Amino acid sequence: MTALTNWISPSLMHALGWALLHFLWQGTALAALAAAAISVCRRASARYIAGVTVLVLMLLAPVATFVFYAQQPVAAVQSPQSLPGTAAAWHAVKHIAPQPVAQMNKGASSFDATPWLVQAWLLGVAFLGLRSAGGFFLLERQRRKQSSVVSEKILEICYTLQDRLGIDRVIEYCECKWLQAPAVIGWFRPVVFLPMSALSGLSEDQLQAVIAHELAHIRRYDSFVNVFQICVETLLFYHPAVWWLNKRIRTEREHCCDEIAVAVSGDPVEYARALTLMEEWRSAPALAMAANRGPLTERIMRVLGIKTLGSGMRNVGLTGSVVCLAVALFAGNALIDMAHPRTARASFSLQAPSQAASGSAQAASDKAAAAAKPSAAPKANASPAATASGSSYIDAMKAAGLENLSIDDLIGLKTQGVTPEYVREMHDLGFKPDADSLIGMKVQGITPEYVKEMRALGFNPDSDQIVGLKVQGVTADYVREMKEVGIQGDADQIIGLKVQGVTPEYVKQMRALGLKVDADDVVGLKVQGVTPEYVQGLQAQGFKPDADEVVGMKVQGVTPEYVKEIRALGLNPSADDIVGIKVQGVTPEYIKEIRALGLNPSSDDIVGMKVQGVTPEFIQSLQAAGFKPNADEVIGAKVQGLTPEFIEQARKHGFQNLTIEKLIELKHLGILDSKGEL
Numbered sequence: 001m002t003a004l005t006n007w008i009s010p011s012l013m014h015a016l017g018w019a020l021l022h023f024l025w026q027g028t029a030l031a032a033l034a035a036a037a038i039s040v041c042r043r044a045s046a047r048y049i050a051g052v053t054v055l056v057l058m059l060l061a062p063v064a065t066f067v068f069y070a071q072q073p074v075a076a077v078q079s080p081q082s083l084p085g086t087a088a089a090w091h092a093v094k095h096i097a098p099q100p101v102a103q104m105n106k107g108a109s110s111f112d113a114t115p116w117l118v119q120a121w122l123l124g125v126a127f128l129g130l131r132s133a134g135g136f137f138l139l140e141r142q143r144r145k146q147s148s149v150v151s152e153k154i155l156e157i158c159y160t161l162q163d164r165l166g167i168d169r170v171i172e173y174c175e176c177k178w179l180q181a182p183a184v185i186g187w188f189r190p191v192v193f194l195p196m197s198a199l200s201g202l203s204e205d206q207l208q209a210v211i212a213h214e215l216a217h218i219r220r221y222d223s224f225v226n227v228f229q230i231c232v233e234t235l236l237f238y239h240p241a242v243w244w245l246n247k248r249i250r251t252e253r254e255h256c257c258d259e260i261a262v263a264v265s266g267d268p269v270e271y272a273r274a275l276t277l278m279e280e281w282r283s284a285p286a287l288a289m290a291a292n293r294g295p296l297t298e299r300i301m302r303v304l305g306i307k308t309l310g311s312g313m314r315n316v317g318l319t320g321s322v323v324c325l326a327v328a329l330f331a332g333n334a335l336i337d338m339a340h341p342r343t344a345r346a347s348f349s350l351q352a353p354s355q356a357a358s359g360s361a362q363a364a365s366d367k368a369a370a371a372a373k374p375s376a377a378p379k380a381n382a383s384p385a386a387t388a389s390g391s392s393y394i395d396a397m398k399a400a401g402l403e404n405l406s407i408d409d410l411i412g413l414k415t416q417g418v419t420p421e422y423v424r425e426m427h428d429l430g431f432k433p434d435a436d437s438l439i440g441m442k443v444q445g446i447t448p449e450y451v452k453e454m455r456a457l458g459f460n461p462d463s464d465q466i467v468g469l470k471v472q473g474v475t476a477d478y479v480r481e482m483k484e485v486g487i488q489g490d491a492d493q494i495i496g497l498k499v500q501g502v503t504p505e506y507v508k509q510m511r512a513l514g515l516k517v518d519a520d521d522v523v524g525l526k527v528q529g530v531t532p533e534y535v536q537g538l539q540a541q542g543f544k545p546d547a548d549e550v551v552g553m554k555v556q557g558v559t560p561e562y563v564k565e566i567r568a569l570g571l572n573p574s575a576d577d578i579v580g581i582k583v584q585g586v587t588p589e590y591i592k593e594i595r596a597l598g599l600n601p602s603s604d605d606i607v608g609m610k611v612q613g614v615t616p617e618f619i620q621s622l623q624a625a626g627f628k629p630n631a632d633e634v635i636g637a638k639v640q641g642l643t644p645e646f647i648e649q650a651r652k653h654g655f656q657n658l659t660i661e662k663l664i665e666l667k668h669l670g671i672l673d674s675k676g677e678l
Contacts, residue, residue: 437463545575
């Protein structure tokens with residue numbers, strides 16, 4: 001195991017060991033503060049913010065402790081395995097103990113537990129890190145191999161909810177069989193998974209509510225917070241307070257999204273039923289955020305507005321927090337005394353008066369020896385190369401224009417390989433990114449050459465747009481090919497084209513079919529799944545639609561086969577007419593039934609009859625009463641609510657030879673109503 005820490009200098013090993021130990025009481029104290037804040041806050045959003053804030057402090061606490069001890073001389077601080085006064089006691093005992101005993105204990109006194117502590121921590125971090133990386137890999141593999149695009153009807157529901165929530169990000173909606181409840185994964189390009197069990201087992205209102213729950217996660221950028229939580233759990237895995245706080249944050253996050261889902265759906269009862277059903281199907285990866293995550297009973301009671309037991313336990317939680325905080329501070333004080341013991345007091349308490357002089361003489365001798373080698377201690381206790389390197393990096397970053405960088409900023413920049421030269425090159429190109437933007441640009445592999453290529457093609461992207469272009473794999477060749485086929489746009493439009501998988505070949509095929517498309521048109525065609533074969537099929541039925549008409553027909557599910565069946569019945573609808581016929585659910589069978597009753601309606605008549613709910617049975621009832629109505633009369637009779645009973649009532653009053661128009665007037669004026677009778 002010692003090989004794991006050979007690359008760490010003794011001073012850094014020492015500082016890291018104390019940082020890990022100090023976090024035992026620091027984490028407990030911060031958890032107590034978090035519990036107190038959560039007990040006081042009444043809104044789920046406030047409790048969530050309080051929890052995340054304390055989690056950030058939990059990560060910063062050991063970092064600050066590490067920096068503090070890294071700047072201290074090792075000799076000024078006891079090793080983590082030492083107890084108060086142990087070093088002084090051994091210094092006193094070794095002069096009065098017999099020589100064999102002193103030699104026997106010499107090896108034991110030199111034992112240092114710091115490397116073992118650090119190595120155990122590194123092994124735990126490596127294990128959890130590999131587990132998390134494997135989980136992300138499996139999720140991505142499942143997404144690619146076992147997911148498919150949802151139906152157009154479901155996609156329309158998703159887009160409507162996305163608009164209602166004000167989300168303008170590009171979101172992918174997939175249907176899958178390996179989940180039992182809707183879930184969302186992904187950061188820059190999120191994916192909402194809708195399992196078959198939810199699509200078939202939930203009503204439309206329930207499905208809308210749970211989809212709204214997942215979109216709420218996306219609107220709140222919860223995926224980024226979730227990754228941060230996983231990182232903190234990996235680094236500080238040994239402290240139970242971290243796991244407790246992360247569990248509480250995830251619970252409050254689900255409560256926040258539940259509130260948004262109920263606000264969008266407007267029906268808490270249906271949403272509660274949906275949660276109950278999905279609990280029975282419960283299965284979701286820990287790295288994804290699913291609608292059935294979190295304590296079921298508590299969530300349902302909150303959704304229905306029922307007061308939970310936890311709402312009455314605030315005083316108990318606050319009292320417990322104060323007690324835990326006091327215990328943590330007491331333990332922290334004891335640990336600090338261990339790190340900085342009062343050696344003089346321990347020495348006098350353990351040394352006999354007769355040995356004090358001997359101890360003083362020995363100390364003087366040691367001091368003289370140390371004076372003879374003035375350079376030995378600094379070399380042993382300091383890391384000049386590392387210090388100079390760290391200082392030069394900070395100074396170089398300041399010279400490049402990045403000032404007031406936090407510890408997290410410096411760690412992130414250095415980890416991702418952001419150099420001062422890279423910062424200056426980005427500044428020279430007109431960008432003024434902060435530390436986070438620079439890290440994002442570097443992670444995505446954005447180089448000055450890439451920016452120059454994009455600008456040479458007429459783009460003037462900001463830092464977010466250049467990241468979006470790179471993330472979607474937009475290359476200079478792709479932009480040139482799109483321009484060659486007549487498609488031009490700004491950075492956002494090019495990103496949209498690439499996201500939807502629009503290729504120059506696709507544009508050429510659409511143009512060859514007579515469609516005059518721009519960037520927005522071709523994106524709309526691609527989003528709706530319009531293929532060249534689909535357009536050819538419509539044209540074969542006599543249509544010459546433009547891009548908007550093709551999109552409208554595709555959205556409503558108009559197929560070439562449907563058009564062929566309608567035209568085979570003698571109708572010759574336009575593109576708008578065929579869309580209207582399809583929207584109203586007119587089928588060839590419906591037209592055949594109407595014509596079998598002697599009517600010959602036009603396309604507009606068919607739509608009007610379907611809109612008003614005219615059925616073959618209604619027409620038969622009019623004909624059985626002795627009428628031979630045409631399409632307009634049938635629609636008018638249906639609109640006015642003429643029934644066989646009303647016709648019979650009119651005839652009982654002695655009215656004969658009535659026409660549909662006269663009956664409509666009687667109905668409209670209420671002449672036959674009971675209040676109008678004498």
